[in-house]
Amino acid sequence: MKTVLAAAIALAVGGNAAPAPQITESPLAGPEPPVRSSVFDGPTAHGAFSGEATTTGALSKPALAPSIAPLPPLPVTYTNNNGELQAPVMPVPYQPAGGIGTNGTEPYYHPLSDFDYESFVVALYQEWIELDLFHDGLAKFSEQDFTDAGLTAEDRSLIEFMANQEVGHATLLSNILGPAAPPQCTYNYPYTTVREFLDFCQKLTRFGESGVYGFLGHLDSQAAATLLLQSISTEARQQMIFRQFDGLHPMPVWFEVGIPQSWAWTLLAPYISSCPANTTRVAWQNFPALTVLNQPNPAKLNPNLGPDQAATGSNPLNATTRSPLADAPRYAMFVSQLNATYVPLVNITESGASAVQPNMSTFAGDPAVNGTIFISITSQNPYLTPYNLSMINPFVYAGPALYQAG
Ligand SMILES: *[C@@H]1O[C@H](CO)[C@@H](O)[C@H](O)[C@H]1NC(C)=O
Ligand SMILES: *[C@@H]1O[C@H](CO)[C@@H](O)[C@H](O)[C@H]1NC(C)=O
Ligand SMILES: *[C@@H]1O[C@H](CO)[C@@H](O)[C@H](O)[C@H]1NC(C)=O
Ligand SMILES: *[C@@H]1O[C@H](CO)[C@@H](O)[C@H](O)[C@H]1NC(C)=O
Ligand SMILES: *[C@@H]1O[C@H](CO)[C@@H](O)[C@H](O)[C@H]1NC(C)=O
Ligand SMILES: *[C@@H]1O[C@H](CO)[C@@H](O)[C@H](O)[C@H]1NC(C)=O
Ligand SMILES: *[C@@H]1O[C@H](CO)[C@@H](O)[C@H](O)[C@H]1NC(C)=O
Ligand SMILES: *[C@@H]1O[C@H](CO)[C@@H](O)[C@H](O)[C@H]1NC(C)=O
DSSP: OOOOOOOOOOOOOSSOOOOOOOOOOOSOOOOOOOOOSGGGSOOOOBSOOOSOOSOOSOOOOOOSOSSOOOOOOOOOOOOOSSSSOOSSOOSBTTBOSOOSSOSSOOOOOSOOSHHHHHHHHHHHHHHHHHHHHHHHHHHHSOHHHHHHTTOOHHHHHHHHHHHHHHHHHHHHHHHHHOTTOOOOOEEOOOOOSHHHHHHHHHHHHHHHHHHHHHHHTTOSOHHHHHHHHHHHHHHHHHHHHHHHHTTSOSOOSSSOOOOOHHHHHHHHGGGEEEOOTTOOOOOSOOOOOEEOTTOOOTTSSSTTOSOOOOSEEEOGGGOSSOOTTOOSOOEEEEEETTEEEEEEOBSOOSSEEBOOOOOOBSSTTOBSSSSEEEEEEESOOOOOOGGGGGGGGGGEEEEEEEEEOO
């Protein structure tokens, strides 16, 4: 790999340059950035938690209703069927009318609601674990272990670089949140080999990425959303790299799936064993866990060979956070690409059930079920599309589980 360190950059422009903009002091004061020492202090502690927790459970306030009632769409104030500019004027030459934050308003790169704040909180918990995880794999396994798994010195150096990217992501999100941004925690990882480490990395980055896509378009602060997208696009590249290290096709789908914050938190929380006292808590739901018993195993030559077991299994009976609307397990909800599809559960037992993987497509025969699918057990089957997916939350009985069909 060659890097150009210093080079003269010659630029030629056709017309007269615009006058230099006048830079003035910002009148908008955001929250203070947090004081962080853990970022550069090396790995945090690892392993299971022993002791007595000072705080558990989600942050909460009284709820107005058990579920969100559907509403009709807002009036549509714009249509364009002829490709012409529809407004009579433009704000400036070459800038079509409209857009959010395009009229000179100074950007405010911080949360503008509890929804924004809590979305960034769960995203920051995710960035912190990634920062620790990528370092942990490099520290835990020897050069020989990586070589035996088919990875070179350059591959290890790329993992190290990805860990450093997480320093940037965690700093950005901490600064967006301000003084109460959560710090790094203690983590408990399930891998014991390099192959398992790589597979865990591609799974963890997968739900981190999908968790952000689920809320990005709903944020009140579009300015903060822009910065988050710029970091999550890097995370999406990390996910593809870990998939390839894992021997998988990097992106066997046409669209990347988005999931609600509570789904991402449910998938992330089991790997956090504890956090320092007074760590800012999360308001999202941690649903009862769901396990796919016959998850394809990427470490096998034929991922379909393995013990013959039920399609999905869960242990949902001891759930205490569950909504009263999630009264019984009835459907397996497959969330993939652009689609949410419900399959009736069969062979329901005390701790599990089965469902047949649906055969459906996004467009032009592209199989929707490929790559990563998120499966939840639900009590109802409302019709949902990517932008109103979180309306399922009160009906989630267990899950999601991450299922990788390809
Ligand atoms: C979700 O949005 C779709 C349109 O994209 C709509 O048809 C559906 O009714 C909505 N679901 C609910 C529960 O409101
Ligand atoms: C500029 O646009 C924002 C929304 O993007 C709006 O809230 C604000 O009122 C606009 N300001 C002016 C002066 O039109
Ligand atoms: C998933 O995508 C890969 C890559 O395009 C393809 O080889 C495989 O057949 C697909 N699987 C299914 C079930 O469509
Ligand atoms: C946690 O917060 C409480 C109340 O602000 C404070 O008294 C206590 O010292 C804090 N504990 C730690 C470990 O920071
Ligand atoms: C639920 O929890 C109780 C107490 O911990 C335990 O005895 C029981 O086996 C659990 N039930 C299931 C289905 O896991
Ligand atoms: C449900 O159980 C029956 C009887 O054991 C079995 O034949 C069937 O394949 C099961 N269904 C699924 C979807 O696993
Ligand atoms: C899935 O559906 C497609 C299109 O209807 C069909 O060609 C294909 O055979 C189906 N695959 C399976 C496994 O049923
Ligand atoms: C999946 O979503 C795409 C895009 O909205 C739509 O064209 C397709 O019909 C959906 N498929 C199913 C089975 O719902």
